[in-house]
Amino acid sequence: MTTSSRLRNKTILVTAAAQGIGRATALACAREGAQVIATDINAALLDKLAHASTGIRTAVLDVRSAEAIAALAAELPALDGLFNCAGYVHHGSVLDCDEAAWDFSFDLNVKSMYRMVRAFLPGMLDKAKRREGGGTSIVNMASMASSVKGFPNRFAYGASKAAVIGMTKALAADHVQQGLRCNALCPGTVDTPSLRERIAAAPDPAQAERDFIARQPMGRLAVAEDIAPQVVYLLSDESRFVTGQVVLVDGGVTI
Ligand code: NAD
Numbered sequence: 001m002t003t004s005s006r007l008r009n010k011t012i013l014v015t016a017a018a019q020g021i022g023r024a025t026a027l028a029c030a031r032e033g034a035q036v037i038a039t040d041i042n043a044a045l046l047d048k049l050a051h052a053s054t055g056i057r058t059a060v061l062d063v064r065s066a067e068a069i070a071a072l073a074a075e076l077p078a079l080d081g082l083f084n085c086a087g088y089v090h091h092g093s094v095l096d097c098d099e100a101a102w103d104f105s106f107d108l109n110v111k112s113m114y115r116m117v118r119a120f121l122p123g124m125l126d127k128a129k130r131r132e133g134g135g136t137s138i139v140n141m142a143s144m145a146s147s148v149k150g151f152p153n154r155f156a157y158g159a160s161k162a163a164v165i166g167m168t169k170a171l172a173a174d175h176v177q178q179g180l181r182c183n184a185l186c187p188g189t190v191d192t193p194s195l196r197e198r199i200a201a202a203p204d205p206a207q208a209e210r211d212f213i214a215r216q217p218m219g220r221l222a223v224a225e226d227i228a229p230q231v232v233y234l235l236s237d238e239s240r241f242v243t244g245q246v247v248l249v250d251g252g253v254t255i
Contacts, residue, residue: 128179
């Protein structure tokens with residue numbers, strides 16, 4: 001494993017780190033010298049991740065639980081970086097989305113980030129006050145399916161990811177003078193375990209996969225390792241003049 005030091009001396013927490021983009025990002029941050037706290041609800045997969053790299057400490061964390069988040073925040077040192085990655089794709093139009101589905105999407109995709117930021121921001125602001133250079137950084141996982149672009153059957157998902165973008169900009173505006181940056185990340189379609197589940201659940205999985213690929217002008221799905229470098233950049237001091245931005249890594253979908 002090659003290592004460098006773009007995130008040296010930084011403590012970075014990643015949610016939904018057991019698989020997909022969160023996992024690839026936790027590994028990439030560790031390679032860049034960060035002390036990574038990789039969290040997820042899946043303890044078994046977290047255990048595998050802990051064995052895959054040095055520099056990664058794992059903690060089971062349900063981002064839907066304010067109590068669990070507060071307990072973890074009380075136990076950890078102040079963070080330099082927070083990657084709010086956890087999220088869920090509801091498939092369907094407004095007519096497929098009852099109130100329970102809407103509430104679940106907003107709780108996991110949006111309110112979880114509010115909870116994480118409420119718990120970890122005071123420590124991050126305090127740390128930013130004492131630091132020179134880039135300060136502290138939050139990256140919130142949004143999507144190109146959001147206020148950026150509408151997609152069929154992404155009603156609750158698109159609405160919730162648009163809310164993530166609004167929250168990101170509000171946080172960036174409130175704390176821009178306190179050494180805290182906050183950006184929203186919008187990947188294209190990424191080949192992750194949950195995408196494979198969405199493909200398998202389609203009436204014609206082979207056609208569903210072709211359709212996902214067809215909407216990517218580069219002619220392929222992204223892999224998680226296409227996305228992780230952008231998060232490393234946004235968490236590093238290299239992006240110290242970048243805040244409140246909607247950062248697209250979408251293989252040309254929104255050209
Ligand atoms: P994934 O959906 O395959 O894995 C999600 C992870 O989240 C799992 O490890 C799961 O255990 C964890 N998780 C679920 N509920 C949780 C909870 N309550 N608390 C903590 N962890 C929980 O991973 P992915 O496809 O890389 O998606 C990660 C994020 O990226 C999501 O926010 C998703 O909306 C976003 N995203 C994904 C794509 C894509 O095409 N895969 C595109 C754009 C944005």
